[in-house]
Amino acid sequence: MTQPKVTKTDKEWREQLTPAEYAVLRKAGTERPFTGEYTDTKTTGVYSCRACGVELFRSDTKFESHCGWPSFYAPSDAQNVVLIEDRALGMRRVEVRCANCDSHLGHVFHGEGYGTPTDDRFCINSISLTLEPTE
Known part of the structure; x- marks a missing residue:
């Protein structure tokens, strides 16, 4: 199901998101490791863009x-994420953004030896996600 692209002003994003959500989703920040809501959850369900x-x-x-x-080896639909080269902080990484609203989600790393089907690790900020548990 295709959703219409979300375009909002900075003011509208600030009104919708908490300051912590805004810092990550709109300013490409990163939440502290091991503090996110979904880091260790084993709940079965669907993870969606919080924005x-x-x-x-x-x-x-x-x-x-x-x-x-939270780490995932693949998005549910590759068209729902955008991968962008990120050379910030003196590193070479690939940023993951929501294709629908251009929010920052995290980064993807390849070839780290986790033994996943794709050999990718989508390293995603919990604060960028919501989880809808399945029955």
């Missing part, structure tokens, strides 16, 4: 990476 609600990941692709943030 716009588009589906991003499913719990069956979530795995234990012990990195301090």
